């Protein structure tokens with residue numbers, strides 16, 4: 583059931599309106615601006631019908647406040663006179679749905695309320711559907727990565743840590759929060775091309791031959807092929823293609839140099855290497871973060887972008903890297 587808030591300092595108007603919406607709605611009433619603010623601060627309200635001129639706090643201020651604390655609410659201004667300036671304030675600051683002049687036509691007001699609430703319900707349904715879709719594709723990315731990377735817990739933790747190191751580094755490089763979050767998610771796909779690498783090479787216990795190593799290196803571009811051409815995965819393709827490129831041009835597959843390597847790939851490269859160094863693998867013990875950072879600093883300007891290395895050191899100093907490691 584929808585909740586309506588009716589605000590008017592005139593007791594007769596307040597009673598009439600409250601009565602007319604009693605059926606089918608939960609109605610709250612306030613006999614002034616201050617009482618209305620109190621309700622808005624404490625209870626969810628779907629729609630507000632608010633008088634414009636009130637002795638304590640005006641309707642324009644009440645509705646502006648509502649647009650801030652409950653932005654989704656539908657706001658209708660009830661006005662006994664036409665003060666253009668105040669009306670403009672309502673339109674611009676309170677984003678009102680409509681204004682109704684006194685005396686109002688009850689049938690018309692009722693219809694407006696019904697229509698407004700229908701559109702509110704539709705918007706909520708769309709928001710829910712969008713959230714569901716968003717979580718579904720994020721889960722699909724994770725599932726695909728886990729399937730590709732092998733099934734053990736160590737590997738899935740690796741992916742989550744790379745995701746978090748990547749997001750933290752992206753934020754440190756001053757990209758906006760949504761972009762950084764997207765980069766984190768896309769980082770999980772960096773080795774998706776290993777789906778195309780034969781298990782005999784991927785899981786070979788000893789050192790790879792030169793020929794096997796060449797096949798292993800193909801996972802960068804195999805990932806790009808697997809990731810198709812959907813624009814949503816553009817960054818994932820950049821990361822897959824570029825996460826084995828080196829800043830000085832000595833990497834593979836293209837030998838790109840410096841900022842010709844996309845920022846996302848330069849960031850994920852560092853996140854991936856740092857995590858590989860600081861975790862136990864079948865062929866090595868886990869290094870301390872300090873040792874890993876010394877090694878990474880020695881590769882600044884060679885394997886890694888010096889700016890990103892500097893930001894990474896700062897994240898270490900701020901305790902962010904330890905937090906991430908402890909979280910997974």
Ligand SMILES: [Fe+2]
Nearest residue numbers: 772773801825
């Ligand atoms: Fe890789």
